[in-house]
Amino acid sequence: MVVLSSATSMRTKKTKAVGIPVVDLSLDRSTVSELIVKACEDYGFFKVINHGVPSDTISRLEDEGVRFFDKEAGDKQRAGPATPFGYGLKNIGLNGDKGELEYLLLHTNPFSIAERSKSISNNPQNFSCAANDYVESVRELASEILELMAEGLWFPDKYVFSRLITDTQSDSVLRFNHYPTVKNREPCSYKDDDHRIGFGEHSDPQILTILRSNDVAGLEICLHDGFWVPVPPDPTQFYVIIGDALQVLTNGRFTSVRHRALANSSSRNSRMSIMYFAAPPVNTTIGPLHELVSPENPSLYKPFTWGDYKKAAYSLRLGDCRLDLFKLHPTNDQKFPLFS
Ligand SMILES: C=C1C[C@]23C[C@@]1(O)CC[C@H]2[C@@]12CC[C@H](O)[C@@](C)(C(=O)O1)[C@H]2[C@@H]3C(=O)O
Numbered sequence: 001m002v003v004l005s006s007a008t009s010m011r012t013k014k015t016k017a018v019g020i021p022v023v024d025l026s027l028d029r030s031t032v033s034e035l036i037v038k039a040c041e042d043y044g045f046f047k048v049i050n051h052g053v054p055s056d057t058i059s060r061l062e063d064e065g066v067r068f069f070d071k072e073a074g075d076k077q078r079a080g081p082a083t084p085f086g087y088g089l090k091n092i093g094l095n096g097d098k099g100e101l102e103y104l105l106l107h108t109n110p111f112s113i114a115e116r117s118k119s120i121s122n123n124p125q126n127f128s129c130a131a132n133d134y135v136e137s138v139r140e141l142a143s144e145i146l147e148l149m150a151e152g153l154w155f156p157d158k159y160v161f162s163r164l165i166t167d168t169q170s171d172s173v174l175r176f177n178h179y180p181t182v183k184n185r186e187p188c189s190y191k192d193d194d195h196r197i198g199f200g201e202h203s204d205p206q207i208l209t210i211l212r213s214n215d216v217a218g219l220e221i222c223l224h225d226g227f228w229v230p231v232p233p234d235p236t237q238f239y240v241i242i243g244d245a246l247q248v249l250t251n252g253r254f255t256s257v258r259h260r261a262l263a264n265s266s267s268r269n270s271r272m273s274i275m276y277f278a279a280p281p282v283n284t285t286i287g288p289l290h291e292l293v294s295p296e297n298p299s300l301y302k303p304f305t306w307g308d309y310k311k312a313a314y315s316l317r318l319g320d321c322r323l324d325l326f327k328l329h330p331t332n333d334q335k336f337p338l339f340s
Pocket residue numbers: 084092093094095097105173175202203204205206277313314315316317318
């Protein structure tokens with residue numbers, strides 16, 4: 001029997017204030033790579049400053065996002081439903097997950113962006129151009145970070161991670177999340193720890209996520225001890241989230257951080273985040289790299305293709321610990337039977 005743990009099976013978790021690691025990419029390379037490795041081991045999450053993404057590239061895409069979410073409901077529906085790409089409202093994924101948000105999910109292939117932009121914008125060319133420029137810039141940033149990680153781990157091949165996401169067939173995804181202000185009095189069935197949930201607890205399946213938000217709070221990350229930490233919004237910088245695929249490639253040395261976004265309840269402005277999920281081509285095999293496997297550190301996961309992993313992710317709920325399915329030595333602390 002294969003069993004799988006789930007967010008809903010976990011004990012109630014408390015919040016605490018902890019400083020999020022900040023990595024200044026303008027420092028010398030060996031310091032930066034050391035800081036990144038430490039942040040990936042301790043948190044699976046960090047902020048990057050001096051990132052090199054032009055502010056104009058960020059603001060052009062932000063304006064497109066604001067323009068889209070400002071439209072009438074009927075106009076936005078023209079870009080939906082999200083199956084999985086397109087416009088989605090309150091339904092996340094295909095298996096009944098709900099949250100207080102609306103979103104746009106796009107594949108980053110430029111042809112796919114061009115096609116989608118026709119139902120998103122009255123000026124599709126502007127939208128495509130802003131989205132492609134943004135994707136190109138954050139892909140470069142993600143590659144640079146992955147190269148620094150490989151250097152920090154003393155791998156002989158510094159491109160071992162980055163080449164997975166720079167391949168022209170990469171399966172990377174761009175997501176805009178918009179969390180409209182909700183009043184606490186309104187009835188709501190999806191609460192957790194007395195908070196309304198904008199985007200429920202989960203890990204990102206991909207290699208790396210580059211997150212940028214406006215100045216409205218909501219994001220929280222979960223520490224190894226189970227405490228939740230609010231992440232201060234910073235519109236000028238990016239946050240980096242380690243995904244499941246990188247946890248596997250590093251044989252568990254880096255952990256994919258569980259995170260969530262709380263709905264807007266007190267703020268007068270609504271939160272908008274833009275995320276770039278860096279993924280390899282679908283036929284890429286993901287497994288622990290031999291440099292990180294030894295008799296003392298045996299392989300923790302069986303290899304799988306990115307396509308297999310996506311299929312598993314999409315057959316499960318948002319909060320499910322889908323990596324359990326690929327563990328070589330599953331533990332007994334998992335609650336819900338998945339397949340028997
Ligand atoms: C409930 C789901 C939504 C999701 C696919 C899934 O079945 C489980 C993983 C979810 C997630 C989380 C990170 C990203 O936002 C996302 C695009 C992804 O790759 O995995 C979403 C998926 C989605 O919203 O389609």
